[in-house]
Amino acid sequence: MLKRLAVLCVAVLAVAVVLPGPAFAFNPEAMVDCDLWQKEDGPFRWAAQDINDAISFEVFLGCPTGTHTFEWLGKEWTRPKGPEFRPGGEITRAEFATALARVLGHEGWAGPVEGFSDVKAEDWFGPYVGALVSRGVVVPAEYPDEKLVPGAPITRAEIAAWVARAGLAEGIEDPGTQAAFLDLPPDHRYFREISVATGLGIVRGHPDMTFRPEEKATRAEAAAMMMRLVRKLDGNPPKAEDLKPVVQEAFDAVSAFLKEHTGWPEDGPATFKRELGQWYTAPNLEWYGYPGMEGVPVTRGLGNFLGGGVSIPSGFVNLRVDDRMLWYGTMWVESVEPVWLGDRWAVVKVVWVNEPHTYDGANLGQVRWEGVFCLRLDGDRWKLCDEPEARLLQRGFGLHK
Numbered sequence: 553m554l555k556r557l558a559v560l561c562v563a564v565l566a567v568a569v570v571l572p573g574p575a576f577a578f579n580p581e582a583m584v585d586c587d588l589w590q591k592e593d594g595p596f597r598w599a600a601q602d603i604n605d606a607i608s609f610e611v612f613l614g615c616p617t618g619t620h621t622f623e624w625l626g627k628e629w630t631r632p633k634g635p636e637f638r639p640g641g642e643i644t645r646a647e648f649a650t651a652l653a654r655v656l657g658h659e660g661w662a663g664p665v666e667g668f669s670d671v672k673a674e675d676w677f678g679p680y681v682g683a684l685v686s687r688g689v690v691v692p693a694e695y696p697d698e699k700l701v702p703g704a705p706i707t708r709a710e711i712a713a714w715v716a717r718a719g720l721a722e723g724i725e726d727p728g729t730q731a732a733f734l735d736l737p738p739d740h741r742y743f744r745e746i747s748v749a750t751g752l753g754i755v756r757g758h759p760d761m762t763f764r765p766e767e768k769a770t771r772a773e774a775a776a777m778m779m780r781l782v783r784k785l786d787g788n789p790p791k792a793e794d795l796k797p798v799v800q801e802a803f804d805a806v807s808a809f810l811k812e813h814t815g816w817p818e819d820g821p822a823t824f825k826r827e828l829g830q831w832y833t834a835p836n837l838e839w840y841g842y843p844g845m846e847g848v849p850v851t852r853g854l855g856n857f858l859g860g861g862v863s864i865p866s867g868f869v870n871l872r873v874d875d876r877m878l879w880y881g882t883m884w885v886e887s888v889e890p891v892w893l894g895d896r897w898a899v900v901k902v903v904w905v906n907e908p909h910t911y912d913g914a915n916l917g918q919v920r921w922e923g924v925f926c927l928r929l930d931g932d933r934w935k936l937c938d939e940p941e942a943r944l945l946q947r948g949f950g951l952h953k
Contacts, residue, residue: 584634602776639772646677646702658683667692709765713745727751733763789893802831882907
């Protein structure tokens, strides 16, 4: 297990399954190294929007940094430390393949894994690589001895080839452009794919007019390229109003969960996934990991969405000093408006109110709330990812385009 975790820095679905305890990286600010792209003078500020979106959409969940043990409510708890995104780190072929297949909706793919002698179906990345091979996105014949070498860092040229083929396979129109980089001759094996990827604006060159095809891609670059592809996949987006029942059902499930559970379950994340998994993505539910984590505010992520408290035999304990527990009643969705809509991904502004109710002898009145939510298509069902920060609202609509 430890060896496996050391390899899986890009924590897409496969990684979320094997992490010890709840994974909790779905709010960008939960990353302990978020200053590298969140601060104005951060070295990866240029990729801030893409990194934030990739984390909120659960394409990247972060690199595990170990666990810590502490006492709370008379018990000893072990929880993961805050994860790192590591924007300057390299990303392997296996990691990028897994993320790309997940973006394309192939996380449930169960077909054969063909072509590569060093990729097996039982490998954590095997089904994802198999899905990409079946779609012609990854071509085994292009690799020496038909070995992917999945743990090797992926190059910029490979990423360009993979995302270009993925986009074309999804119906994105070939822009018909010709790449014009000083270090990219027309006979380069990926010249056409790089031309497509750069023509679509998914992959970009360097200011000195070079592409540097054999340069190892960083995780920040990978996130940027991935999210640019996601924003191109908008040929058949849902209507915002059609997502209103999705949000309402999720709210109803939360209300029912909170009313039915009076004691903190020992198998917390498993219980959440079992009872709320129809409305929320499984990785999202794994983040509900109260009590708090070292270095991570307790008001982040799905725990905040579910009310900011944990249940113990004596009742709910509020972990937010500015919250009157208005969440613990029924919530009614008034409106859902588009921020950005794609084929498998959506960002919407939600306005809702709570039902007035009494809790612990306190009369809790009605309050109107609003927030921005990320949703993704999981199989044939739309589900909620993490709720991004309210700061997204300040930028208004046109968030991505």
